[in-house]
Amino acid sequence: MTGCERIGAAFEQRTGRAALMPYMMACFPDEETSIAIGLSCAANGADLVEVGIPYSDPLADGPVIHEAATQALRNGATVQASLRVAKAVSEAVPTVVMCYANLVLSMGWEAFAAELVEAGVSGLICPDLPLEEAPEALAALDAHGLALVPLVAPTTPDSRLAEIGARARGFLYTVSVAGTTGERSGPAAGIDAVVERARANTSVPVAVGFGISTPEQASSTADAGAEGVIIGSRLIREAATAADPSTAVGLVVKGFADSLR
């Protein structure tokens, strides 16, 4: 199976109303614990896991994920170690790597794609690689059957959304609010319209992320028609503060999974 096919199957075979996609950061708080966190996500109802690679200047991230990346790097996290984490987690559940463009560019798109295949990863999300800058990445990933998952935002105009939707692989990462990652209270205003607009413009599943931090929000996002929900900062906060991070993150993930039944 190619990476794209694995992602497709994960959405098809989801147990809840929407596929549950927890975000974790590789090497946070350390390499071994982050693997345990990923496996715990898989055991507690994750359909896919998004593995973030720590980066020095994460422009799309709010304070919680930024701080986690800073700490991971301070503790010696590397791209190679992060790919080892992704590999270990990929053995339990389909994974998609989230990585800022400079780390990929630094290795080269082709070499990076080969590393992802080697690690058993199914796709790649580059939060700072918009459509216009993506052709080389798309070609390199397509050649390996990997999904280059694009993001769309509430600010994306319809014509552009159609273009991005047409070139989406795996799923369409739909940002629920204009802003960086981070927990937000209350339902995202206009989430129904956001999801509907995304679904009308692509043939791949629509997954919503940024700001979903409670099971209630996850549930209403599924009600809005999202085929996947991505939980980020809420879980990183748990990993950062709990005495036993993998158990604690697993419990929170289970709460989200239950809300999506």
Next chain:
Amino acid sequence: MTEVEHRFGPFGGRYVPETLMPALVELEEAWVAARNDPAYEAELGILLRDFAGRPTPLYRAERLSELTGGELWLKREDLLHTGAHKINNALGQALLAKRMGKRRIIAETGAGQHGVATAVACARLGLECVVYMGAEDIRRQQPNVERMRLLGATVAPVESGAKTLKEAVSEAIRDWVASVETSHYIIGSAVGPAPFPAIVRDLQRVISDEARAQMLDRTGELPKRVIACVGGGSNAIGGFAAFLEDAEVELIGVEAAGEGLDSGRHGAPLTAGGRPGILHGSLSAIMQNDEGQIAEAHSVSAGLDYPGSGPQHAWLRETGRATYVAVTDADALAAFRRVSELEGIIPALETAHAFAWAMANPGERDLLILSGRGDKDLAEVIARTS
């Protein structure tokens, strides 16, 4: 009018979160419309003349010329309102924001000069202003912090990383991602995603348009070399722009060598010749490790304490049209005192780097962009040199 460049050779581009893409498209359209609109040009022209103090003088530095045995001409951007070239860009972009109907302005600042210039422009035009500034820079550029507050701006301290310019730019961009529909980001140097490097260059180009005409008027000749300090590269690109076609004029950008290029503690990505990388939305010469993690810069001067560089500079270096060199903290501090004593001009620490290089490498007829004045640096220089 030519179109707005997105790339300079391979450098530049738009590596930003999708949320910002429509705003960059809108900004580019607004910019093209503005610069083709005589009303915009007229309004900016009056502000630059009567409010900011343009044109700035071209001044022959007599005693420094005597010392070096050549002719040293200074383009006096230090005499502008707020004390640096940054006001050229801040006024131009604030007017543009107003045309776009954006009432809230975001800016970042290192030395505080761009923050003050933006705060002044916002006060003058009645716009709300938030300036992100690293906590370390708030400490070392205190007078400018007081100035911004007095002007009604909110100064938002940034505590991440080295608490300097790089982090301030990142926080400003994060704010913009969340507020893009109502806010405009006035980036302070010729960096960032397209169309910013081209807009900032076009707004700073007034430096070399004036200086070129002034040199011809005063000496009947062009300078042999144009010398400017480079942080992100806005005063340098503004100082180079009108001379780009004059192949015989050498263009020299002076970066911060900090504690020495070999120490790794510097702010000289162009001189040190690092691999191209992405920082703050564009591909350019940057300081990074083997894996592509961005390195921390170091310079005694807050305005040069930046691991990136404007994409057009990366291209000018690659094509050989401009040359980039670097000056250490110690040499810049010495030049700061020397220029003050010999010329009665206290330069900004940033500009002191350009002076240090020009004094150590005298030329026959040099034009040096005196990008700003050093009042903001007094406390820091005295603390470091006494």
